[in-house]
Every structure is written in structure tokens, then in C-alpha cells.
Amino acid sequence: MNSDGFHHLRYSARRERNKDEQVLKFTLMPLGLRILRTATTLQEYRKLLSPVGEKSARDGSVKMKMIEWWGFVAIFVEQGIKVRVVARKVGDGNIHFWSVMPYSHLKRGKNQKLLLKESKTNSTTKTRPEGGIFVVLAFSLGVP
Numbered sequence: 178m179n180s181d182g183f184h185h186l187r188y189s190a191r192r193e194r195n196k197d198e199q200v201l202k203f204t205l206m207p208l209g210l211r212i213l214r215t216a217t218t219l220q221e222y223r224k225l226l227s228p229v230g231e232k233s234a235r236d237g238s239v240k241m242k243m244i245e246w247w248g249f250v251a252i253f254v255e256q257g258i259k260v261r262v263v264a265r266k267v268g269d270g271n272i273h274f275w276s277v278m279p280y281s282h283l284k285r286g287k288n289q290k291l292l293l294k295e296s297k298t299n300s301t302t303k304t305r306p307e308g309g310i311f312v313v314l315a316f317s318l319g320v321p
Contacts, residue, residue: 181273181275182265182273185275186202186203186206186276187199201278202276202277205277205279208256208258208260208262209260209262212249212251212260213249213264215251216249216251216262219247219248219249220249221246221248222245222247223245224243224244226241226242226243228240228241229241229242229244242267243268244266245265246263246264246275248261249262250280258279259279260278260279261277261278262276262277263275
């Protein structure tokens with residue numbers, strides 16, 4: 178984890194997250210770090226050319242770098258939550274922790290089966306509003 182990941186837990190899109198969201202993300206941190214230490218299957222991958230840093234005072238341009246994101250998901254039955262953790266790499270830099278969030282909550286049904294409230298869509302490719310494609314993958318990294 179570096180300062181970029183820590184900053185992203187507190188801020189999003191150049192504004193501060195509300196306090197409840199910050200508390201939620203910091204509460205999920207131990208679970209997120211546990212996922213990163215033990216995950217062997219990648220669930221999501223995204224690669225996008227994005228602006229990085231501040232605008233140039235000289236001409237107003239912004240550096241563009243290739244950014245990659247890796248998403249890992251795990252179910253924590255005891256805590257009753259499914260958690261997604263995201264790692265990120267900017268350009269040729271190191272891979273670092275980027276974010277942690279609840280993926281869905283688990284709830285007990287009438288017959289005591291474990292039910293998952295899943296996301297609204299099951300598509301494997303999603304178009305992002307700001308451009309680019311978010312591809313959901315599921316394959317093994319071959320790590321024992």
C-alpha cells in the first residue's frame with residue numbers, strides 16, 4: 178500500500194468521500210489485505226490510457242499513461258459480506274493497493290440458504306462512461 182491507495186480511500190474524483198464511506202473502506206481494509214495475500218484467481222482486469230498528474234502551466238496538457246487495474250473478490254461468510262479489492266499499476270511503476278469495497282451483502286433466506294444479492298448485470302464486458310472497456314475475467318493465476 179502506498180500514499181496513492183490511502184488517498185483514494187479518502188477521496189474520489191478530486192472530492193472527499195463522505196465519512197460513512199471512508200469508515201466503511203477503512204473497516205474493510207483488513208479483509209482487503211487478506212484477499213491480496215491469499216487470492217489465486219483474478220476476477221476483473223482493466224487497462225486504460227488515462228491522464229495522470231496536474232495540467233502543465235505552459236500549455237495546459239496532461240501526461241497520459243497506461244493504467245492497469247486488477248480486481249479480486251472473496252466471500253467472508255462469518256462477516257456476511259462479499260468484498261472486492263483492487264490493485265493498480267500506473268505506467269511502468271509498481272503494482273499497489275488501490276481500493277476496497279463491498280461487492281454485495283450476504284443474507285439468510287427463509288429456508289436458511291445463503292443468498293447473494295448480485296450486481297444488476299451479469300455481462301462480461303461493460304462500457305465505461307468516460308470511455309474504455311471494463312472486461313470481467315475469471316481465470317486461475319496458477320498460484321498454489
